[in-house]
Amino acid sequence: MILTPDSTLEYRKNKGYKLSLVFKYNPSYLEWLIRNVDDFTIDKKKFMNLPDPTPVDAYRKGIIEDPEPQAPVGSQIKSFFLSLPGGKQEGGLRNNWNYTVQEALKLELKGIIIPSIKYSFPEEVIRLNESKQSN
Numbered sequence: 515m516i517l518t519p520d521s522t523l524e525y526r527k528n529k530g531y532k533l534s535l536v537f538k539y540n541p542s543y544l545e546w547l548i549r550n551v552d553d554f555t556i557d558k559k560k561f562m563n564l565p566d567p568t569p570v571d572a573y574r575k576g577i578i579e580d581p582e583p584q585a586p587v588g589s590q591i592k593s594f595f596l597s598l599p600g601g602k603q604e605g606g607l608r609n610n611w612n613y614t615v616q617e618a619l620k621l622e623l624k625g626i627i628i629p630s631i632k633y634s635f636p637e638e639v640i641r642l643n644e645s646k647q648s649n
C-alpha cells in the first residue's frame with residue numbers, strides 16, 4: 515500500500531500520528547522508514563505538496579542557523595529535551611536527537627517555534643521508494 519500524508523503510522527515511535535505530522539517535524543524519519551521497512555512506501559508527490567517541514571533536529575544537523583542569536587531557538591530546544599526523562603545521558607544530550615511528533619508538539623506548546631526549511635527527499639530514497647512500489 516502506498517501511504518499518503520493522511521495515513522496514520524501504525525507502529526514504531528510515532529504510532530498513531532498522521533504521516534503529515536511526521537513529515538512536518540521529522541522528515542528524515544520517513545526517509546529511515548523507506549530505507550528500513552520493507553512495505554513502507556509513500557506517495558512522494560502528495561508529501562512534496564505539503565508546507566515546508568520544521569524539523570526539530572535541523573539545528574543539530576546544521577541545516578538551518580539559529581534565527582534569534584539573542585534568545586537562541588537551538589538552545590531552547592536543547593534545554594527542553596534535556597529536561598525530558600532520558601534526555602540527559604552520559605556525555606550530554608541524548609545521542610541521536612531523533613525526536614517524536616509528541617515531543618515536537620510539546621515544544622510548540624511552550625512557544626518554541628521552529629522555522630521551516632526547504633526540503634526534498636534524497637534521490638536514493640526516491641529511487642528506493644519507487645522501486646518498492648513497482649514490485
